Amino acid sequence: MEITRNGTAPIADEGVKRIGDLYRIEADLRGFDPQARLAVRQARSTPLVADMQAWLVHHRARVATKSPLGEALAYIAKYWDGLKLFLTDGRIEIDNTQTLIA
Structure with missing residues (x-):
């Protein structure tokens, strides 16, 4: 994440850690x-996503x-509903990387 490459950015680092989890x-x-x-997502991921939303x-x-971090947080908020869609259906991947590669 570019925001964390330019120096210390504890908020961005924490966000990256949460996504990594x-x-x-x-x-x-x-x-x-x-x-x-x-079933596993509902037990393990849903609480993490709820905590991340509060964060x-x-x-x-x-x-x-207008800061880079503020813009990144706004981007996440804008797409939040789509980002958590994987919690509702076990067939949905957490991201669309494989779709983009194909």
Whole structure:
């Protein structure tokens, strides 16, 4: 993430860590059928995403809107509903990287 490359950015670092936690759960789910993936996501990922949403709201209220970090937080907020869609269906991937590669 560019924001973290230009120096110390604890808020950005924390956001990247939170996203990394979700990706580690997804790595554990490789090969699971959709129903099992959904069950694990509901148990493990949903609480993390709820915490991340509270984190996002908290920091958006405190970071300058036009700063690089403020713009990154606004981007996440704008697409929040789509970003958490993977929590509702075990067939949906956490991201669309494979779709973009194909």
